[in-house]
Amino acid sequence: MAHKHQSDLYKFHRPRINLRETPNPLKEESKACLRRLALYRSKPPKLKFPRSRCAAVLVALFVGRMGDLYVVLSRRSASLRSFPGDTSLPGGKVEPQDRTIEDTARREAFEEIGLPMDRHKAPLLCVLEPFMARDQLIVTPVVVLILDNTLRPILNRSEVTSLFSHPLAAFLSSESPFPHDPETTELPYHSYDDINWRWGRYSQSGEKERKIRMHRFLTGREAGGVKPVFGLTAAILIEVATIGYAQEPEFEVEAPDQPSQFERIVCAMKYTEHFREAQREEGLDPDKVPDPAKFRDHSRRRSNRRRRIRSRL
Template sequence: MSSIRGSGSGLRLSQFHRPQFDVNRAPIPELTAESRRCIQTLASYRPPKSPLRYPKSRSAAVLVALFVGRMGDLYVLLSRRSSSLRTYAGDTALPGGKWEPRDKSIEKTARREAFEEIGLPLDYKKVPLLCILEPFLARNQLIVTPVVVLILDKTLRPILNRAEVASLFSHPLAAFLRSEPPFPLETQMLELKYHTYTDIESNTVPGKVRMHTFLTGREAGGTKPIFGLTASILIEVASIGYGREPDFEPYAPGQPTWQQRIAHALRYDPVFREAERAEGIDPDKTPNPESLPDTRSPQGKTRRKRRGLGLLLPPKL
């Protein structure tokens, strides 16, 4: 496995090893035509090259682990975080965590965290890589890269680290493109909408950001909905894989792209600037957010231009 570290300090997350994956030769059970196309699309996806350099100390990864359900549809594994954790206790999440010096790539970060949290094997034949997405910016000042894999071994059984994970469940991937639930609502939930969103002021960049929420169908048992960064990541994975936009508007009016938001943080956020300088990266050489293109369509092409990039100005001192 080749490292994604560029020359010098910092991570270049757009560079990673690409294994040969052929959905037609893989030992996968019966697939719907839509699921087959989705897997093929994800396996051939390449993120746009990024001009940004990220400090390793502020980098993290999550594993989007897909598997094929009984009816040939694709599902994603989700966990309910332990209620004893200091941060995001009880939240619905994807396995993942911060980069560590022993990780040779951001993919290995995601795989290591999934192994530690839910016991997902590190065996690349059982869990091959499909693709690595462009990174997202978390509210706790981390640059989070989603790593998408496909679980081929149906005999695998989770081994939960109870200190971090209370339970594990799954949700249909295609359901992140729909406003209607993929399951019948329980009586006490009939008045709740499956998908909702709220536009909030970002604590990382100027302007508003759309926060999505999806019901899991397990709320009556205490499981929290899928929301925030986890929901945004899964909307992106589903949009790329199925090659279509959701039946709702995923962004707030004038919302900057994730790359533009990360560029703003790298240039102006004191936490990121300190981390960059510690790793020999000059934060003032980060491209201006306004100069970065909008590549938010499922095919990676420029979607309609969005207004509001003027909001990406440095905060007044």
């Protein structure tokens, strides 16, 4: 069976959201955050990704009682083979029936936590540029706003143990949003590790090894066994918060000379065998993937686009 053209995955309807319809009144900063996210438009990928290596996660936001924005997070089942017990966003790989990457994110959220696929109850805000997940999958975040506060989760217990929420703005801060929690006073709310990038010397021999910064945020539920928000999930939520609140985090997001997400994607497609095999199976030529070094300034271009959004409000 021929695979659907990869670019079809990245076609979306333009969202129209009435912010007066939210279940709880919004703070002004929350209104501005949602407007910026709704204005954000990621550029279509410059390369054709192999569909079998594409995945999506749903960043489901909702309005709290005091008008702040929260994101829905899940605790993965301890019986899963990959990342058991981790704190994550609902998501998974593209399936043959998915017409767009938005369909993938919504389907996975429905299957994992029972979030209805009705786009009126959770309209699309934006789709971010893709992230590289440990050289295995190209993961695209899809951001929606839950407008129906009567929704109740239906957990697929084989995949998800529990659900909880976290303030979106807290992913820009070094200070805990739970200042009176004994667990968060003994440990730093935010921390990070810089890990070696596997393909850090692809462009020329003798190049200094490059690092990727992996962030960690406490959830305030660690005493109950919930793991911190870490790695890819943390990176995605930092990006969503940075776009929405139009401010940089209080900490350095990237390690010095850190490869951009797109540079990492291109590198995986060019050098990783499972990506090369997937491309060949879908009629793509991995030998035509460009030199990843051409995309070393991709993060800077993304930052410039965020600044243009700020100037429009």
